[in-house]
Amino acid sequence: MKTFSRLFNRRFLLVTALGLAAFAATAQDFRIGFVxxxxxxxxxxxxxxxxxKLEQEFSRREKEVQNLAAQLKTASEKFERESPTLxxxxxxxxxxxxxxxxxxxxRKQREFQEDLNLRKNEELQSVLERANRVIKQVAEAEKYDLVIxxxxYINPKHDITDKVLSGLNGSK
Known part of the structure; x- marks a missing residue:
């Protein structure tokens, strides 16, 4: 029985060592990128x-909301001054x-903020979609297995953000 146990342990160690060697070889070929x-x-x-574009689109409404705030503040201050005699x-x-x-x-401030957030999300989604296409191009060209x-935490050597920015800024 002891002989069987020793033989089993040696085979187990051999199989484990071979598995770890195979994993190490595969891990060296596995490329990860980060954006x-x-x-x-x-x-x-x-x-x-x-x-x-968003600033231009919403600047007029933002000024209107700021003007309303200033008018409200002025009216409130005037009321505070005059209320004892009224x-x-x-x-x-x-x-x-x-x-x-x-x-x-x-109400106007809330509507402005909601509209601005909606448009901002739409614009950011468009940028993200374009960025994802460039990320995919970089990943395929440089044979990355995974891009996150x-x-x-990410080791800076895996950061491919500069490559993606170059691809985004270079494309029309």
Missing amino acids: NTDRIFREANLAKAAQT PDAQRVTRQRQLVEQDRDFQ QEAV
Whole structure:
């Protein structure tokens, strides 16, 4: 029985050693790349153009919301100064007007923010789709087995973000 056990242990060790050697050989051929999506959104010409487009598209509405905020602040400060001398009926009327003005401001600000976020997501999605096509091209050309975009830690030698940015900025 001891002979069988020794023979089994030797075979097990041999099979394990061969398996580890095969895994090591395969692991050397396995190429991983990493793309920093935040850098793509900050540095790609396409992303910068999208940001400029959004700023132009929403600048008028943003100014309107800022003007409403300034008007509300001015009206509120005026009310605070004058309220001690106002008759009760007039004070109540002005308070209602301020509440209504504030409600209108809050609604317009919320609508502006929702519209801006929606358009921003649309533009970022377009940039991401283009980036993913370039990532796929780089991965196929350089024979990467896996490309990831989110990681807790990545060794900088696996970062292919610069290659993707070059591909994005070079393509029309």
